Amino acid sequence: MAQARRITIRELLAAQGEIARMRLLVGEAGLDRYIDHPRMQKPSLAFAGFIDNLSDYRLQVVGKTELDYLATRSTEEQKKAVDAVFDLRLAGVVITRGQEPPAIILEAARRTDTPLLVSELPSSTFMTNMMLYLSQRLAPVVYQHGVYMDIFGLGVLITGSSGIGKSEVGLELISRGSRLIADDMVEFSRKGPTAIVGRSPDTLRYHMEIRGLGILNIRDLYGAAAITDAKRLSLVVELVPWDQVAAEDRVLGEDSETEILEVSIARVPIPIRTGRSLAVLVEVAARNQLLKQRGIHSGEAFVKSLQERIRKGS
Template sequence: MRRDASIEVGKFLDAAAEPLQLTLLSDWGELDRKITSMRIQKPGLALSGFVKHVFPDRIQVLGLTEIDYLLSCSPEQARAGLEAFCSKPLCCLAISRGLDPPDFLMDVARRHGVPVLRSPLMSSVFISRLTRKLEDLLSPRATIHGVLIDVLGVGLLLIGRSGVGKSEAALDLILKGHRLVADDIVEVSVRPPDTVWGAALEMHQHHMEIRGLGILNITHLFGVAAVRDNKKIEVVVELSEAQEEDYDRLGTEPQVWPILGVDVPLARIPLRPGRNIASLIEVVARNQVLKFRGHDSAREFQEKINARIAASARGANIRGPGPDVPVPTPRASSGAVPSPEVE
C-alpha cells in the first residue's frame, strides 16, 4: 500500500521541531498547508517582486541576506515585494540564525495566512538538516510483507508466501550475530537518488513472530546489538518452492525486483528439505559484498570458460586438419637420387 508524499506544516513542525530546533512565530493558524517538495528555496529576487520562479510547495528559507535586504529597503518597497511573494500562496516561511523578522514581514504573512517558523541554526546547517528531514518525511512510502535483516552490513529483504519460513530463517541469522530491522511488515521508502530504505512500523519495532512461540522481543532476548531501526535494502531474497527449471543455475542472468519504481537485485532460493536456508542467505550477503568490490563470481567463471573455448578454437586452427585427413606423398623428380636401402 503506497502513501502520498506530502505533509501538513503542523505535522512537519511536530516531527522536526526537536532536530531542527524549530519554533512557531505565527499565531494565525493555517498549519494545514501542505509541503509536497523535498527541496527548499531561498527567495532571493522574489523579495523584490520577481516571483516567476517561486515554488509555493517548498519551504522558503530566509537567512541573514534576505532579512538584511528587507531592512535596507524602504517600507513601501519591502511590503510590495513581500505582498507579491506571499500571495503565491506559500506553504510556510522558515527564518534561520534565530533572526527577528521585521514587523512588516509578519504583517504581510498574517494577511496571507503564511506560517512563520524560526531556528537558531546557521543557514547552511539548517538547510542541510532540513533537506534530510524532508527527504525522510516526503519519500514515497509503501508497506511490504516480508522480513528485513542486516547481514554483514547488507540489507536483505526476505519475501515469499506466508508460512514459507522467512521469520525462522531470520531468527537463525540473528543467532549467527546479524541484526533484525523489521518482521512481517516492512515500511519502505525511496530516498534520492534511487535508494530504497526499509524500517519496521512503530508498533512492530524490534519484535518478531515465530509460529509456535508467539511474539518475541528481540532486544530483550539478544540485546540492542541484535536490532537496528532502518536499513538500506540492497538485495531482495525470494524464498519459494520453485522447480528446477525456474531459476538460473549459473547466476549470470541478473534479476531485479521493483520497489516503488527502483529495481533492486533479486536472489531466488528454492526451498528443499535439508537445506540450510540461513547459511544460504548469509552467502547471498557475502556474494553481494564481493560485487560491491567489483568481483562477480558467476561472470568471472563464465569469462574463464569463454576464454578456454576461444583458446581451444585458436589451437585447432593452428594445428591444421585432423589425423583422419590423408596427406599426399610427395613425388620424386626425375633427377632425384634414390635413398639407400637399409639392410
C-alpha cells in the same frame, strides 16, 4: 507504491524549534499548513515581482539580502510585492539572523494566517541544517512484505509467497548470528540517489510471527545483539518453489535485479525443497553479494574460463 510524505509547520517547530533557534512571531492559525519538499526557497525574485515559481508547499527563507532589497523600494512597492507573495498562502516563512521583519511583512502574515518565524541562525546555516532534517523526514516511503535481516553487515530482504517459510528462515539466521530488523512488514525509505534504508514499523519492532509459536519478542529471547533498527538494503532474496526455476538458472544463476523506490537492487531467487538448508543458502547469497560489491563475480569468471577452454579445445 511510494507514499507521499509531509510535515506541518507545527510539527517542524516542535521538532526543530530549539535546534534551529526558531520561534513563531505570528500566524498561529496557519501552523497546520504543511511542507512536502525538503528544498527551501528564497523569495528574492518574488519580492521583485516574479512569483511564478514560488511554491506554497516549500519553506520560504528570507535573509538579510531580501530585507535590504525591500528597504530600497517605496512603501507602496514594498506592500505590493509582499502582499503578492503572502497571498499565495505559503506554508511558512522564516526570517534568519534574528532580524525583526518590517511591519509590512508582519501585517501580511497576520492577514493571510501565514506562520512567520524567526531563526537566530544565518541563512546558509539554517538552510543546510533544515534541508538535512527535511530530507530525512520527507524521504519517500514504501512498505514491503517480507523479513528484513542484517547478514554480515548487509541489509537482506527475504521475500516469497505467504506461508513459504520466510520467518522460519529468519529465525534460523538469528540463531546463527544474524540480526533481525523487521518481520512481516518492512518500511523502506529512499535516503539518497541509490540508498534505500529499511526499518520496522514501530508497532512490529523486535517481533516475529512463527506459525505454531505465535508472536515472539526477539530482543527478549536472544538479547539486544540479535536486533538492529535500520540498514541500507543491498540484496533481495526471493524464496520460490523448486519447479518455478529454470534448469539453466539453477546452474548459472544469472544476475537479476528488482526495483524499490526507483532504485535497482540485486535479487537472488532461491528454490526451496525438502532437505535444503535455506538459512545457509541465504548466508551464501549474502557473502556472494559482498564479493560482487568488491568486483569478484564467481559465475562470470567460471563462464569465461569455460569459454576459453572450449575455444582452445576447438
